[in-house]
Amino acid sequence: MQICRSRQAVRDCVGDWRAAGDRVVLVATMGALHEGHMQLVAHGRDWLAAHGGGRVIASIFVNPAQFDRQADLALYPRDEDADIAMLRAQGCDAVFLPEVGDIYRPGAQTVVEVTGLSRILMGRLRPGHFRGVTTIVTKLFNIVDPDAATFGEKDYQQLTIVRQMVADLDMSVQIIAVPTVREPDGLAMSSRNRRLSPQDRAAAPILSQALDLGQRLVAQGARPDTIRRRIRTLLRDQPRARIRSVDIRDAADLSRITRIDRPVVILLSVLFSDVLLIDQRVAHP
Ligand SMILES: Nc1ncnc2c1ncn2[C@@H]1O[C@H](COP(=O)(O)OP(=O)(O)OP(=O)(O)O)[C@@H](O)[C@H]1O
Ligand SMILES: CC(C)(CO)[C@@H](O)C(=O)[O-]
Ligand code: BAL
Structure with a gap:
């Protein structure tokens, strides 16, 4: 599994795959990975198998722009070594692990917001949250340029908003929805x-x-x-x-x-x- 720590490293890696005729699926995460994330990788593989073959790249980035509370950001679980080992064992082809400064550069002024859907439900409880999500997902789509990307149904409003954004902005990324993976006692993995x-x-x-x-x-x-x-x-x-x-x-x-x-x-x-x-x-x- 290739480990890419910069935007350029991702572009080089995906460029090589594309030159070999591979399609690309992106699995965007914030790390502290669990079986739910592994199912996103597995669904990505299934999609590729049905579309002529290709490669899966995961991203791990705890996105400060989507946290409405500093304490939640500071306490967000992080375990890079375990995450890399899990992705490797799952057969993921590459992982993108950017630094905050590589993603949000000084002077940036542009955000992406799905205006209606982002302000209802969880958007009311976490103001600005979905603007942070749609901005980072757009940036990841632009960096990786995937054919498809997986999103979990557990975050149902997020999935709906990403679909709306892709339609509204004519993004050529297919969104693959993945059913919620649960613990044996029914708790959704998170x-x-x-x-x-x-x-x-x-x-x-x-x-x-x-x-x-x-x-x-x-x-x-x-x-x-x-x-x-x-x-x-x-x-x-x-x-x-x-x-x-x-x-x-x-x-x-x-x-x-x-x-x-x-x-x-x-x-x-x-x-x-x-x-x-x-x-x-x-x-x-
Ligand atoms: N139990 C699950 N089953 C299926 N997909 C999941 C599950 N948990 C998370 N995902 C999906 O994985 C992707 C990355 O999510 P994220 O890294 O935030 O993990 P998370 O477990 O949802 O963490 P959080 O505790 O922040 O909610 C999202 O598309 C999310 O919907
Ligand atoms: C899609 C995502 C990776 C964007 O940071 C995040 O919101 C998540 O993990 O669900
Ligand atoms: N999976 C949702 C990401 C968040 O709570 O910020």
Whole structure:
């Protein structure tokens, strides 16, 4: 696996692959890798196998521009050696590990923002977060120039926003959505899970139980406000869980709904001590 620490190193590496006729898939991450990230690499490989073959490059960059709280940035888990070993074992072809100064250079003035979708739901809880995401994803697309890129459904609003950006700006990158990978007890894998205390870790599967309940109620024909209320009641039974948001939206565009006559997405964000966990489930009436 090639290790690229500068933009130029990535361009040289991808240039060699392209000269050999390979297609390229980008797996963008913030590191502290887990099996969810490995599935992004695996889905990238599957896409390449169906499109004439090629190479997967992962990026690991804890992007300061998408953190709304300094403490969250300072505490974000980092483990470069373990990350490189995992990617190598997964058969990833290259990894891009840029420094902050190589990505955000003095005098830069340009940001990329999907104006509507970035300001609702998590965008209200974390102002500026999605502008930071779309700006770094655009920069990574420009540096790597991939044919396709993988994004996890766990970060459902992020996935929806990236799709909107790619369509709005005519970016020629195919977005591959990857289903959420879970621990055996149902907790969605997340780098931030490492920061949970043992007590919070034991309590955290309440999120997936709440999603199970929501999915059952959607299938039974319940109304969105009833489902939100029942989910909140379940979460309130867990004293370690502090609810930040419970939403039910149109799965296609995250618009508000008053009755459920098409696929919806149930979106949860819940604090355990100072760790904000999110999870989602698409449900069909
Ligand atoms: N459990 C998972 N299953 C599938 N994809 C995932 C999972 N967790 C993260 N991803 C995806 O991996 C990519 C990189 O995410 P990131 O590095 O932020 O990891 P994370 O586990 O989501 O960390 P965080 O704790 O910051 O939420 C994103 O596209 C994200 O949706
Ligand atoms: C897409 C991403 C790597 C951009 O920093 C990040 O938001 C993430 O890890 O989901
Ligand atoms: N996977 C989401 C990245 C973030 O929380 O900043």
